[in-house]
Amino acid sequence: MSDFRIDPTRGPHAAADLSDDEVEYLCKLVLWELSMRTTMAEYEEFLSDLSGIREELDDLICEARKERDQMEFKASVLADLEDLPLVSSHGSGEPPTGMYL
Numbered sequence: 612m613s614d615f616r617i618d619p620t621r622g623p624h625a626a627a628d629l630s631d632d633e634v635e636y637l638c639k640l641v642l643w644e645l646s647m648r649t650t651m652a653e654y655e656e657f658l659s660d661l662s663g664i665r666e667e668l669d670d671l672i673c674e675a676r677k678e679r680d681q682m683e684f685k686a687s688v689l690a691d692l693e694d695l696p697l698v699s700s701h702g703s704g705e706p707p708t709g710m711y712l
Contacts, residue, residue: 623675624682 615633617626626634646654665672 623671624679627679627682 615626615637616628618628619625621627626637629637645657649657
């Protein structure tokens with residue numbers, strides 16, 4: 612896990628392409644580095660502040676989840692469309708009837 616793709620221009624979806632394992636790894640890495648740079652009291656205060664921030668951001672998080680679900684649904688539909696077979700012209704000069712089943 613040495614290469615992470617985070618795109619800050621995507622706002623709340625900057626790290627959407629990371630796997631759960633990668634997010635967990637990054638979180639542990641950040642917490643480790645924070646513990647190295649702060650005292651125990653500062654570290655505990657920071658973690659306490661984070662839990663309060665989560666509650667304050669609940670509405671924004673719900674909205675971002677909905678957006679993310681829509682993005683994933685769109686990508687899934689587009690992938691399904693790409694997998695559909697293409698219809699080639701049948702050579703008779705007549706337009707296809709649209710009945711492909």
